[in-house]
Amino acid sequence: MRLLHRIFPHPHLTILLTLVWMLLANSPSLNSLVFGLLLGIIIPFITQPYWPDRPKLRNWPMVVEYMLVVLWDIVIANITVARIILFKRDADRQPNWVCIPLELRTPEAITVLAGTITMTPGTVSCDLSAQGHNLLVHCLDAPDTDEVRDQIKQRYERRLKEIFE
Secondary structure, three states, rough: HHHHHHOOOOOHHHHHHHHHHHHHHOOHHHHHHHHHHHHHHHHHHHHHHHOOOOOOOOOOHHHHHHHHHHHHHHHHHHHHHHHHHHHHHHOOOEEEEEEEEEEEEEHHHHHHHHHHHHHOOOOEEEOOOOOEEEEEEEEEEOOHHHHHHHHHHHHHHHHHHHHHH
């Protein structure tokens, strides 16, 4: 088991890199699979010293749920942003800064939250406080900043706490 862990220091990343390579190659062949597998073995092996304290995902079903929620929110946000751009006058838009107090403490969870917010159209993560307790988010149209804050904490942060902490 120890030898297997040395060859595959991060097996999930190995599988993910192999699958991503197969998708990028766009041709399911044995050569693509072998090269993708080589990348999937070499990259985690080389980067292993930079990951001394790898995060442990505590709740795999919640990871799937989180991904589905984020994908759904991205689709809905695309439609919402398109409606704002096409049909809402500039004078009626209310862009706002929202400060989100974080209960998350692990850097990986905070990074996933900030990335999720940025990937969702209409919002951008802009800054993290020096202590990592607050995240500053800009919203394209947010008349009620408390509602935005509560929605981010309920939909994303709560799930990330269950996944990472």
